[in-house]
Amino acid sequence: MISVLESDVAVLDLLDPAFRPDGPQARAARAANWYARTPMGIAVLHHDKINLLLGDRRLVQGSHRILTAQGIVSGPVPEFMNSIILTVEGDDHTRLRSLVSRAFTPRSVAAVRPRIAAVAEELADRLAAAGRGEFMAEFADPFPARIICELLGVPTEQHDAFRTWANDLGLMFSYTARAHLDRIEESLAGLHAATEALIAARRADPRADLITGLIAAEADGDRLTTRELRLMVAALLFAGQDTTRHQLGLAMALFERHPDQWALLAERPELAADAVAEVVRLAPTATGTGRVATRDIEIDGTVIPAGTVLTMLFHAGNTDPAVFGPDADTFDITARRPAPPLSFGAGVHYCLGANLARAEMSEALPVLARRLGPLALDGEPTWRPALGITGPVALPLRFGAPGRAYQP
Secondary structure: OEEOOOOOOOEOOOOOOOOOOOOHHHHHHHHHOOEEEOOOEEEEOOHHHHHHHHOOOOEEEOOOHHHHOOOOOOOHHHHHHOOOOOOOOHHHHHHHHHHHHHHHOHHHHHHHHHHHHHHHHHHHHHHHHHOEEEHHHHHHOHHHHHHHHHHHOOOHHHHHHHHHHHHHHHHHHOOOOHHHHHHHHHHHHHHHHHHHHHHHHHHHOOOOOHHHHHHHOOEOOEOOOHHHHHHHHHHHHHHOOHHHHHHHHHHHHHHHHOHHHHHHHHHOHHHHHHHHHHHHHHOOOEOEEEEEEOOOEEEOOEEEOOOOEEEEEHHHHHOOHHHHOOOOOOOOOOOOOOOOOOOOOOHHHOOOOHHHHHHHHHHHHHHHHHHHOOEEEOOOOEEOOOOOEOOEEEOEEEEOOOOOOOOO
């Protein structure tokens, strides 16, 4: 058997700022093999292999290797990344997830959907009245931030600060983290200090919010420690804002390129859940996830040696023609796809907030389609790096009139 690290396959330079996970290099590599080599290890490109490996307990979460590859091996940023529920493993992960997961069950999320819908209507009304706007600043930023902040119990006057910190923290999951390290560290310090103050306030004055619930959460006589509470609240504030805001921006950019699908969603809001699934399939904000092999693993006669860093490229898997057929790259919100998108992960690290994110997008997108009408660019968008947590930084749009075709 041959090692994946020695085989003659394509090499994808994930450290190159010009590399795109949806670009021709990744597509050609996928057509040739289920994996490609990278400067850190291998990239997994086929849907079935990504799904299989994400559920393999011989692999452990490896997102922190994004930092290691850039020489960031100590300090508050890797300490945070290696301590949150996204990256911890084994019994520690099981324990943390059991203590917090009840807040994100379908039933719990259903209870807050009326509030999600109300916030979406309010923000959409403002955009519709203006006829144009910078979508990220005027909708995508405040919408998920308000929801997660209200759920946790963050005072209204602190929403803007928490939103800024969460946006900055998303940069730690990119291969440009070193260039923004001071900014990330400053936001992390601000988030930690504010989180500690909120926890202290809720210990003194319990309320009907998620922070109070986390303080009280108990399973088999076990509770979160003060440090775990701080890390959990900080991670939820980050995860509950940054990924959803960019996913909303990517959705609008995608719909702007497909006006027929946007008009269809306005006419048939019952397609909302299917539209969300199609958006996260073709334009995932989390472009991939990392894993590290803890022992040798054999796949189809090829060995993944212990210690190998694997990068699961979601776009490659989500558009794998072996699973999704010849129209795998077609955006169609009425299509019945044979497999769900990989964008929320799989296995024990399946995204804890997936139900909330889907609910927020399912409420927001039909409201926006109905209230705004046809979309057109009103300036040139700017973008975050293509790998990591990606999406628009700014997305200027005008509404009600056709415009030029969108060019990424």
